[in-house]
Amino acid sequence: MTRRRLEEERYHLQRAELHEKLHEKLHQEALLDAGRRRLEQLYRAIDDPSLAETMSLLYNVSPEKRRQFLFIQATYENMVLDVRTGVLTWDELIGRLRIFARNAVVAEYWDRTAEERRALPQDSLEARVGQELDVMLEELADDPEEWWITGSNRGENGWS
Template sequence: MATQTPAVRRSRIGSAVASGRGLMRALFTPGSRRRRQEGLLLELLGQLKLMTEEIHRANLIQQYRLTLRQMDRMVDDPSLADAANTLPGLSEVKRRQMIFANRQYGNLLLAHRVGACDWDELIGHLRVLCLNALFAEYWDRTAEHRRSLPADSIEARVGAVVDVMLEELADDPDEWWIVGPSPGEPAP
């Protein structure tokens, strides 16, 4: 490597400094500064959206925990179950079974809503649940409850799929499990 004179070194350093100044001017000119700010704002909005979705999922989980605590208390104390009972004429044992069937369905629905299972997994779990005679009875007894759901709600759409599954199972139990593609996922 050849030795450089101080003047050559200064000119190279000067060139690097001049290039750096040019880059700094380009970064901080009004147009590039605005583009950079817009990029940062878009990134921040994306992160805010993700955080909002996560808070919504956490709220759904917390609400379900509260519901489960109430159901547990109803199972433990029949007098409380009487206060919340919307299915008349049930024995204490049958009421407990209906509460548990509701818990199973609610748990599957929550799993889908928070992203723990996708639509196809949800349908598969519901297909298995539909084979249970107590769940089928619970579903039949609570049909009126689902009529008040907004048609575009996820629970109404899942309920319509379960209705079809139970109808198909009742029509031909031997061929019921052999099905084509599952009903398409409802629009979010």
């Protein structure tokens, strides 16, 4: 190959790498923007009981409990978004989930919304995080004093 040909190939490779990085950056920004919009909706529903009725599929729940559940949902969705965008590693998420799972209202919310999670694609990040929280809550029900060792310890990114 000629020197000029090698330089052209290097240029095209560098350009493709830059394009890929730009695409990834735009994807991350889109995820963050969608997450912000979703959280804004949840917080508006927390502040306005008439909107809260539209954001929750749970019935026979007091307005106060519905607000608590919406706040738990917002907190959980924010943790998933943090992993998806690289703000948290899987191990950092596990640490946060261990503390999150110790709350009795979280356990009640999680139990009452189990049906909603069954619709998630099994290989999705949200499904994997949900399965992890399922394991933690089950283990905490058996032995609440061992909260710091709950979970499946799948390792980075939630894979065994």
